[in-house]
Amino acid sequence: MNKIVINGEDIKIENSDGIEVSVGEASKFLNVQSVKIKVLKDTDIVIWASEVDIKLDFYINVISGVKANIYEYKSKGDYKFQYKYYLEENSYLNIEKVNDGNNIKEMNLINLNGENAVVNFNLKTICKDIEKYNFLVYHNAKNTVSNILNNGVNILDGKLEFNVSGFVSNGITGCDINQKARIINMTENICVIKPNLFIDEEDVTANHSAHIGTFAYDDVFYLMSRGISKREALNLLIKGFLLKGVTYYRDVLEEVINKYWR
Amino acid sequence: MNSLKIENLTVEVSGKIILKDFNLEIKSGEIHAIMGPNGTGKSTLTKVIMGDTNYKIIKGKIIYNGKVINKMPVNERAKIGIFLGMQMPVAVEGVSNADFLRSALRAKEGDNFKLLSFIREVEDLTKKLHMDKNMIHRGINDGFSGGERKKNEILQMNILKPNIVLLDEIDSGLDVDSLKLVGESVMDYYNDKKPAILLVTHYQRLLDYIKPDFIHIMKDGHIVLSGDKSLALKIEKEGYDKIIGDIHE
Numbered sequence: 001m002n003k004i005v006i007n008g009e010d011i012k013i014e015n016s017d018g019i020e021v022s023v024g025e026a027s028k029f030l031n032v033q034s035v036k037i038k039v040l041k042d043t044d045i046v047i048w049a050s051e052v053d054i055k056l057d058f059y060i061n062v063i064s065g066v067k068a069n070i071y072e073y074k075s076k077g078d079y080k081f082q083y084k085y086y087l088e089e090n091s092y093l094n095i096e097k098v099n100d101g102n103n104i105k106e107m108n109l110i111n112l113n114g115e116n117a118v119v120n121f122n123l124k125t126i127c128k129d130i131e132k133y134n135f136l137v138y139h140n141a142k143n144t145v146s147n148i149l150n151n152g153v154n155i156l157d158g159k160l161e162f163n164v165s166g167f168v169s170n171g172i173t174g175c176d177i178n179q180k181a182r183i184i185n186m187t188e189n190i191c192v193i194k195p196n197l198f199i200d201e202e203d204v205t206a207n208h209s210a211h212i213g214t215f216a217y218d219d220v221f222y223l224m225s226r227g228i229s230k231r232e233a234l235n236l237l238i239k240g241f242l243l244k245g246v247t248y249y250r251d252v253l254e255e256v257i258n259k260y261w262r
Numbered sequence: 263m264n265s266l267k268i269e270n271l272t273v274e275v276s277g278k279i280i281l282k283d284f285n286l287e288i289k290s291g292e293i294h295a296i297m298g299p300n301g302t303g304k305s306t307l308t309k310v311i312m313g314d315t316n317y318k319i320i321k322g323k324i325i326y327n328g329k330v331i332n333k334m335p336v337n338e339r340a341k342i343g344i345f346l347g348m349q350m351p352v353a354v355e356g357v358s359n360a361d362f363l364r365s366a367l368r369a370k371e372g373d374n375f376k377l378l379s380f381i382r383e384v385e386d387l388t389k390k391l392h393m394d395k396n397m398i399h400r401g402i403n404d405g406f407s408g409g410e411r412k413k414n415e416i417l418q419m420n421i422l423k424p425n426i427v428l429l430d431e432i433d434s435g436l437d438v439d440s441l442k443l444v445g446e447s448v449m450d451y452y453n454d455k456k457p458a459i460l461l462v463t464h465y466q467r468l469l470d471y472i473k474p475d476f477i478h479i480m481k482d483g484h485i486v487l488s489g490d491k492s493l494a495l496k497i498e499k500e501g502y503d504k505i506i507g508d509i510h511e
Contacts (some may be wrong), residue, residue: 239356240356
């Protein structure tokens with residue numbers, strides 16, 4: 001399995017099988033580092049980031065017909081990361097992210113450049129300070145699919161924001177765009193979700209949903225009606241909300257959840 | 263001997279009175295069935311007993327074993343042995359049935375909780391209720407059909423072993439075979455533990471399997487007629503309008 005470890009200012013490539021990776025400077029003036037990854041065959045890439053204090057740009061290119069999974073975990077540190085994804089024809093990219101950083105600002109630029117390219121994005125974050133996630137998803141080719149799922153629990157001094165924009169130009173037919181964002185806000189702070197769909201084509205399937213709030217009364221009532229305390233019911237619901245759909249970093253996320261909601 | 267007594271209970275929701283001076287007492291070993299037209303307050307009754315705060319008690323008392331529990335939180339009511347099998351159990355994504363039931367049992371049994379016996383009991387019950395044995399690892403009612411949800415309610419009842427069982431339209435959404443399974447499972451539990459059972463139903467067919475000692479007909483938020491099982495057969499034959507109309511004449 002390919003692994004990229006980012007610790008403080010150090011970036012280490014621990015294994016690279018089926019990918020080409022290069023590490024360099026994106027901008028000397030702005031002190032931005034870069035990691036360029038070209039995925040050449042079906043593979044998994046694990047990214048582990050901890051106590052990071054650099055700005056970092058990722059360039060990830062999945063070539064034609066290749067399937068890739070990216071599993072990423074961030075802890076501690078202040079993150080200013082930018083990701084640029086380029087998907088070629090018939091490629092498939094599945095991204096699972098678990099974030100437990102301090103301050104996080106992310107820009108995700110997804111370019112679906114080849115026909116039938118598919119991207120699945122699944123983010124789970126526990127926001128304790130300021131986190132802002134921007135997504136620009138460009139369907140540049142026909143029959144491309146994007147599923148962008150953002151889930152966050154906002155606690156302590158958290159202010160969480162998801163901005164997701166999907167774009168389809170005229171003539172790019174058969175695309176499927178899905179955006180789903182939910183923030184469980186356990187504070188009085190303001191959280192924001194901006195779901196945008198910029199579509200200039202009729203032959204498109206598009207869905208978006210946005211939800212900010214706590215858990216449904218009926219769900220809490222149901223759990224409590226079996227003897228579970230309100231606090232434990234909320235813990236169970238948070239655990240379920242965050243763990244749903246997480247595979248590679250599931251154990252890590254369980255530890256994180258236990259840290260905050262034991 | 264456990265008892266649940268409802269005294270002159272009047273309940274409103276969103277400013278509308280749903281239950282009016284409702285009275286009923288159920289005791290261990292008794293099975294009561296509440297029937298009645300739609301919108302007469304049958305489901306409200308079960309939810310108020312369970313402690314749903316969407317329903318406001320205007321007056322009256324809910325008394326469990328001599329103690330007024332009007333202000334007792336829902337989880338405490340469950341811990342003293344009240345169980346509500348719901349008409350439309352919610353689906354909770356991400357929270358597995360296993361985590362849910364373990365938490366519920368731990369809340370009830372504390373340090374006496376035994377994981378191995380819990381696993382064995384769940385295995386036996388899923389087999390008995392013809393449920394997918396892997397359901398325990400799925401989200402609560404997540405992707406379950408209406409019938410599977412009702413079976414899950416009965417499974418939970420068997421695991422939690424309540425002494426007051428409220429079953430709100432447990433027969434809706436069940437096919438003929440599942441209805442028989444659920445009905446027989448409720449009766450097995452009844453024969454084993456002798457709880458007090460209060461079931462809400464629209465149809466006599468459930469009563470082919472769960473044999474009630476008392477049938478009550480509700481209208482406008484209170485009981486207008488009580489009788490034995492023959493009353494259910496009369497309702498099936500003549501309908502509510504005729505029977506309730508006869509009372510008023």
